[in-house]
Protein backbone atom coordinates (compact mmCIF):
# COMPACT_ATOMS: atom_id res chain seq x y z
CA UNK A 1 0.00 0.00 0.00
CA UNK A 2 2.84 2.38 0.79
CA UNK A 3 3.90 2.71 -2.82
CA UNK A 4 0.47 3.99 -3.91
CA UNK A 5 0.60 7.22 -1.89
CA UNK A 6 3.03 9.14 -4.13
CA UNK A 7 0.82 8.29 -7.09
CA UNK A 8 -2.13 9.97 -5.42
CA UNK A 9 -0.02 13.02 -4.74
CA UNK A 10 1.08 13.25 -8.36
CA UNK A 11 -2.51 12.81 -9.50
CA UNK A 12 -3.65 15.56 -7.17
CA UNK A 13 -0.94 17.96 -8.36
CA UNK A 14 -1.81 17.17 -11.94
CA UNK A 15 -5.49 17.95 -11.35
CA UNK A 16 -4.75 21.27 -9.66
CA UNK A 17 -2.41 22.14 -12.53
CA UNK A 18 -5.16 21.46 -15.05
CA UNK A 19 -7.74 23.56 -13.21
CA UNK A 20 -5.26 26.43 -12.84
CA UNK A 21 -4.58 26.37 -16.55
CA UNK A 22 -8.24 27.21 -17.17
CA UNK A 23 -8.01 30.33 -15.04
CA UNK A 24 -7.06 33.61 -16.58
CA UNK A 25 -6.26 36.95 -14.95
CA UNK A 26 -7.10 40.15 -16.80
CA UNK A 27 -6.96 43.88 -16.07
CA UNK A 28 -8.87 46.45 -18.06
CA UNK A 29 -10.31 49.94 -17.81
CA UNK A 30 -13.89 50.40 -16.70
CA UNK A 31 -15.41 53.86 -16.49
CA UNK A 32 -16.99 54.77 -13.19
CA UNK A 33 -17.03 57.38 -10.45
CA UNK A 34 -17.72 56.34 -6.91
CA UNK A 35 -18.15 53.63 -4.32
CA UNK A 36 -21.59 52.89 -5.69
CA UNK A 37 -20.01 52.13 -9.04
CA UNK A 38 -17.53 49.86 -7.31
CA UNK A 39 -20.35 47.86 -5.70
CA UNK A 40 -22.32 47.75 -8.93
CA UNK A 41 -19.33 46.60 -11.00
CA UNK A 42 -18.22 43.97 -8.50
CA UNK A 43 -21.78 42.67 -8.01
CA UNK A 44 -22.27 42.32 -11.75
CA UNK A 45 -19.16 40.15 -11.89
CA UNK A 46 -20.27 37.98 -9.00
CA UNK A 47 -21.23 35.10 -11.26
CA UNK A 48 -20.29 31.47 -11.79
CA UNK A 49 -16.92 31.21 -13.50
CA UNK A 50 -15.50 34.39 -12.02
CA UNK A 51 -13.46 33.71 -8.90
CA UNK A 52 -12.18 37.22 -8.31
CA UNK A 53 -13.32 40.69 -9.34
CA UNK A 54 -12.17 44.03 -8.00
CA UNK A 55 -12.54 47.54 -9.39
CA UNK A 56 -10.41 50.45 -8.24
CA UNK A 57 -12.12 53.82 -8.01
CA UNK A 58 -8.86 55.77 -8.37
CA UNK A 59 -7.30 53.94 -11.29
CA UNK A 60 -10.58 52.72 -12.94
CA UNK A 61 -8.84 49.40 -13.41
CA UNK A 62 -10.81 46.21 -12.99
CA UNK A 63 -8.97 43.02 -12.09
CA UNK A 64 -10.75 39.79 -12.84
CA UNK A 65 -9.82 36.14 -12.48
CA UNK A 66 -12.10 33.85 -14.42
CA UNK A 67 -12.45 30.32 -15.70
CA UNK A 68 -12.09 30.35 -19.48
CA UNK A 69 -14.29 27.28 -19.79
CA UNK A 70 -17.24 28.96 -18.10
CA UNK A 71 -17.06 32.58 -19.17
CA UNK A 72 -15.30 34.53 -21.91
CA UNK A 73 -13.46 37.81 -21.73
CA UNK A 74 -15.99 39.32 -24.10
CA UNK A 75 -18.89 38.29 -21.86
CA UNK A 76 -17.23 40.05 -18.92
CA UNK A 77 -17.05 43.29 -20.88
CA UNK A 78 -20.65 42.87 -22.00
CA UNK A 79 -21.83 42.32 -18.41
CA UNK A 80 -20.38 45.69 -17.43
CA UNK A 81 -21.70 47.50 -20.49
CA UNK A 82 -25.13 46.10 -19.72
CA UNK A 83 -25.20 47.84 -16.33
CA UNK A 84 -24.10 51.16 -17.84
CA UNK A 85 -20.33 51.08 -17.47
CA UNK A 86 -18.19 51.61 -20.56
CA UNK A 87 -15.18 49.33 -20.69
CA UNK A 88 -12.10 49.30 -22.88
CA UNK A 89 -13.78 46.88 -25.28
CA UNK A 90 -17.51 47.32 -24.89
CA UNK A 91 -19.59 50.45 -24.78
CA UNK A 92 -22.79 50.72 -22.76
CA UNK A 93 -25.97 51.79 -24.48
CA UNK A 94 -27.13 55.36 -23.83
CA UNK A 95 -30.15 53.89 -22.10
CA UNK A 96 -28.05 51.87 -19.65
CA UNK A 97 -25.76 54.83 -19.05
CA UNK A 98 -28.66 57.21 -18.44
CA UNK A 99 -30.23 54.89 -15.91
CA UNK A 100 -27.17 55.11 -13.67
CA UNK A 101 -27.44 57.13 -10.49
CA UNK A 102 -26.70 60.86 -10.92
CA UNK A 103 -23.36 60.70 -9.09
CA UNK A 104 -22.25 57.80 -11.24
CA UNK A 105 -22.39 59.71 -14.51
CA UNK A 106 -18.74 59.51 -15.49
CA UNK A 107 -17.49 61.46 -18.46
CA UNK A 108 -17.87 59.35 -21.55
CA UNK A 109 -14.98 59.19 -23.96
CA UNK A 110 -14.99 57.98 -27.52
CA UNK A 111 -11.66 56.22 -27.42
CA UNK A 112 -13.22 52.84 -27.05
CA UNK A 113 -12.25 50.12 -29.49
Ligand SMILES: [Cu+2]
Pocket residue numbers: 032033034035036037038103104105
Ligand atom coordinates in the same frame (compact mmCIF):
# COMPACT_ATOMS: atom_id res chain seq x y z
CU1 LIG B 1 -21.04 55.70 -8.85
